Amino acid sequence: MEFCPTCGNMLQYELPYMGRPSRFFCSACPYVCHIENKVKIKRRQRLVKKEIDPIINIDDLASAPTTDVTCPKCGHDKAAYQEFQTRSADEPATIFYCCLKEGCKNTWRQD
Known part of the structure; x- marks a missing residue:
């Protein structure tokens, strides 16, 4: 959840429309925050299984x-x-x- 820094109301989400990027906007005041779509995964980390120690030796x-x-x-x-x-x-x-x-x-x- 995001909140408006001006009035404190919860921001609403608007989907991208006709070339306009998606954005958060406040329904009570004119505050708008555009969302950039430049999120990238930089590296993938391989998960390594650990050896399981036996309960009884x-x-x-x-x-x-x-x-x-x-x-x-x-x-x-x-x-x-x-x-x-x-x-x-x-x-x-x-x-x-x-x-x-x-x-x-x-x-x-x-x-």
Whole structure:
């Protein structure tokens, strides 16, 4: 919104007509402001996607506390776990597990 510097009323917009440029004008006083059509984009900036850091790092999870839970992939009975609040505060936390068997390192979660 533009306002008239003379009387303070809100300026009205008028489209270009028969070679006359578009303009703002005041309906209460003779103030007129012509609008120039010389707007140019000087440069375009490319957006670069940032790398997303994983929520859970397997190396950190392997050094977390352990519990007796069965891995769904290999059947090993020991896993490390970490608890995160991934939903609202009144919902239960999500527990992420990592199998401690050397060749497996399977990760899963329990909501």
